[in-house]
Amino acid sequence: MDILVRQNDTFALYSRIFSVPLELIIDSNPTANPNRLMIGQTIKIPGYIAWQYTVQPGDSFWSIHRKFNIPLERLTFVNPLVQPQSLAPGNLLRIPSRAQNEPASRAYEYSPSNLSQDFTRLKSVYPFIEQTEIGSSVEGRPLYLLRIGKGSRLVQWNASFHANEWITTPILMSLLDEHLWHISNNQSNEHQRRMNAYRGSTLYVVGMVNPDGVELVINGPSSSNEESVVKINGGSTDFSGWKANINGVDLNDQFPAGWELEKERTQVTSPAPRDFPGNAPLDQPESKTMAQIAENIPFQMMIALHTQGAEFYWGYEGLEPPESAKYAALFSELSGYRSVQYVDSHAGYKDWYIAEFRKPGFTFELGRGVNPLPLSQFPEIYTAMKPVFIQSLMGLPE
Ligand SMILES: [Zn+2]
Structure with missing residues (x-):
């Protein structure tokens, strides 16, 4: 105002x-x-x-x-x-x-255009947010990085690497919005704690890594991509199983951490709705942008939101630092989600982040059910993730 x-x-x-x-x-x-x-x-x-x-x-x-x-x-x-x-x-x-503080108000089919309206609103209500365009998708949709705060602890959260896991975006934006509300309101019962988190951290948010894919799953193909995506989708017009970007590349199989092994493992050798790692690591603009921000900004923690399974993964090939296990124990306690150190896959953002920077990186698999998860899962997921969100900004307790 x-x-x-x-x-x-x-x-x-x-x-x-x-x-x-x-x-x-x-x-x-x-x-x-x-x-x-x-x-x-x-x-x-x-x-x-x-x-x-x-x-x-x-x-x-x-x-x-x-x-x-x-x-x-x-x-x-x-x-x-x-x-x-x-x-x-x-x-x-x-x-x-x-401004209102109603996390559930984002429990709807939240598309790239909803995200861009949300950015406009949030920046107008909370002018201390800084928004930077960090790249763009295959179809030219801008990829934005939001920055909140100036504290020394740099933390990155991202959502919607996978198209049919788009519910992660309104969850993340609601976590952010509620945080902004509490820090801006001296009279909130969470104010002091939230303000400590704000002062100690710089929060970076990539709200939607794969906007073209999310648009496809929510609103269907466009006249310009219809022919190619139907072909990639094996002739089907049901895109509910689509995880990839619009080129049919799985963005979370694109990172140079065991990429060759992942290629062997998935056995998917051409564009597909899921699991195709591409022709080379980081050959898609969305994954390349996510690698660049991690190379340019010394994040101390990275949390990637996916669905589903009510669990999270925090190790990669023994390269994770000792503090990862401490965070994992804490996050599991706070969220009620199952803590899993290793899964049999490679080339994910979390895998590469851990291997490259030896910092705590997490893949959270939110909620339970079949992707895309029903919006009825929203409140439960929100409740699980809210304390993890705050803790990620606070760091480990003394
Ligand atoms: Zn996923």
């Missing part, structure tokens, strides 16, 4: 009136000098949206603040030009409201 600076305003005043931590107001207004605010300057208050209310006969500032449960000071603050005593029917008031 934008507000205009008045005489004698300070960020500390805004922090008090809106119950938003001072440092988030600073982080939301990187170009403003807190010590030299100028009257009339626009300042962003994170965690709020403002909407318009038309004054009705009989309304007063008092009745409106009670009606919408908004502190009087907050209401008068965002309506500096309105004289409370001369309020008249038909006047427009700005009503400052906290």
